[in-house]
Structure formats: C-alpha cells, structure tokens
Amino acid sequence: MAAGIGATAQQATAGGGTAAADRQNIADNFDQFLLLLTTQLQNQSPLDPLDTNQFTQQLVQFASVEQQIKTNEMLGSLITSTRAANVSTASSFIGRRIEAAGPQAELADGQAQWTLTLPRAASRAVIEVVDSSGTVVAAETRSLQAGEQTFTWDGRTSTGAQAPDGTYAIRVQARDAAGQPVEVSTTFSGIVDALDLTGDEPVLISGGVRVPLGAVTGVSDV
Known part of the structure; x- marks a missing residue:
C-alpha cells in the first residue's frame, strides 16, 4: 500500500491546467493520501512498523506542489499587471x-x-x-x-x-x-x-x- 501512497502524491505533481483545477486536484489527491495512510496505519504489523520517513516525504511533496501553484498564481497576476501597464504606457506614445x-x-x-x-x-x-x-x-x-x-x-x-x-x-x-x-x-x-x-x-x-x-x-x- 506504500506504493499506492507514493502514486497518489505523484499524481498531484503531474498534469497541467488552470490554477483552480490544480488546487482541486491537490485537494482530491490529498484526501486519497490520508485515506490510504489511515488504512495503512490500521493494518500495519506491530513486528514490522511502517517507515515514518516515507510519510513525511509524501507530506512535504504535497506541500511543495501546493506552494508552487500559489507561486504560479502570483506570477500570473504580476505578468498581467505588467502587461496592462505596458499597454497603457505604449498608448500614451501615439501622436508623439x-x-x-x-x-x-x-x-x-x-x-x-x-x-x-x-x-x-x-x-x-x-x-x-x-x-x-x-x-x-x-x-x-x-x-x-x-x-x-x-x-x-x-x-x-x-x-x-x-x-x-x-x-x-x-x-x-x-x-x-x-x-x-x-x-x-x-x-x-x-x-x-x-x-x-x-x-x-x-x-x-x-x-x-x-x-x-x-x-x-x-x-x-x-
């Protein structure tokens, strides 16, 4: 089942689309991740406990992807604002x-x-x-x-x-x-x-x- 958790985290990093779609994809995959994690913990063997490092790595991966989506949104807003300012400046040159x-x-x-x-x-x-x-x-x-x-x-x-x-x-x-x-x-x-x-x-x-x-x-x- 550990492989299932890894695959779920990888799904969060794959695929493009809009920021809204990406955020929804992250939320859906994170819910699946928590479900798999809970099931794993309930069914782990006391003699062979699961590696907590793997869980930590998956959580960090989800956090990194979410942060990247937020960064992309801010960059997109900045580009849009810059372009609007450039258009306004360029328009002022007409006739000069x-x-x-x-x-x-x-x-x-x-x-x-x-x-x-x-x-x-x-x-x-x-x-x-x-x-x-x-x-x-x-x-x-x-x-x-x-x-x-x-x-x-x-x-x-x-x-x-x-x-x-x-x-x-x-x-x-x-x-x-x-x-x-x-x-x-x-x-x-x-x-x-x-x-x-x-x-x-x-x-x-x-x-x-x-x-x-x-x-x-x-x-x-x-």
Whole structure:
C-alpha cells in the first residue's frame, strides 16, 4: 500500500491546467493520501512498523506542489499587471515623436532622417541606404564628426530617380585618419501612429518602422 501512497502524491505533481483545477486536484489527491495512510496505519504489523520517513516525504511533496501553484498564481497576476501597464504606457506614445536605436527610418514626403553617433571623427565614411529587400538604392562618401549628427536622405536613388515612400535602412562603414574602423551607432526618429499589442511586449509603429517599447530611448511632443 506504500506504493499506492507514493502514486497518489505523484499524481498531484503531474498534469497541467488552470490554477483552480490544480488546487482541486491537490485537494482530491490529498484526501486519497490520508485515506490510504489511515488504512495503512490500521493494518500495519506491530513486528514490522511502517517507515515514518516515507510519510513525511509524501507530506512535504504535497506541500511543495501546493506552494508552487500559489507561486504560479502570483506570477500570473504580476505578468498581467505588467502587461496592462505596458499597454497603457505604449498608448500614451501615439501622436508623439520617439527615438530608438536601430538602422531603419521611414521615407515620407521626400525625406528620411537618422541620427549618427561616433566616438571619434571619421575621415571617410561610406553611407548606404538599402530598401526592404536589402538592395542598396543610394550611397555617398563623406567625413563624419565625433558625437551626434543628423544624416538626411532626400529619397534620391543613385540613378537620380525618386524612391517610393516606405521603410529604408542605413549602413555606415567609417574609418578614422589612421585607417582604423570607427563604430557608428544609428538612431531612428519618427512619430508613432499605431500600436501592435499581439505580442508579449507592445510594439510602436511609425509608418512602416516597428519599435519595441523597450527599445525607445526618447520621446517628445510634436
């Protein structure tokens, strides 16, 4: 019958479901456990008493499972509260200008703009603008100063044609006067016009640029 008690305790740890169903499962199995334990004690042999350590282990197992269910419930409540707070925060960004690290920007009305940041000056920097398929549509070579500076693209391709409005990315390869590579970080700036709330984290949408809420580095009124 000891095996029956062990199996009953194991049943309490197996299976998923909602917290309410899990609590009910624990209660049902614990009732079975007590019934089996009582029957065992009534029928044990005085010459070969049952091992009390086994009973203690089963009781500890039941207590641990119940505690885990309570912990999961609290974590679930915390996640729900956090998500609601994130949604509320994301909603407040609609119609406002945000800044976020990333290579993408939206070309609209013949203009796309990025902020470039360099730790030191670059005497030669090749700046490429690529479309959504990864094709380079425009490129130029210039020097860049140390610190923050704005790079504005007027939408003109390398052939002189006007590129259609949409999302474009920038690639920068820079070197200093000694020919050493210079790291260039790019920042996107745009006005939030929509939200995507389907994922675990809200995503702000500016034109065709998608920015996770956690990636926002600045926000300002238009």
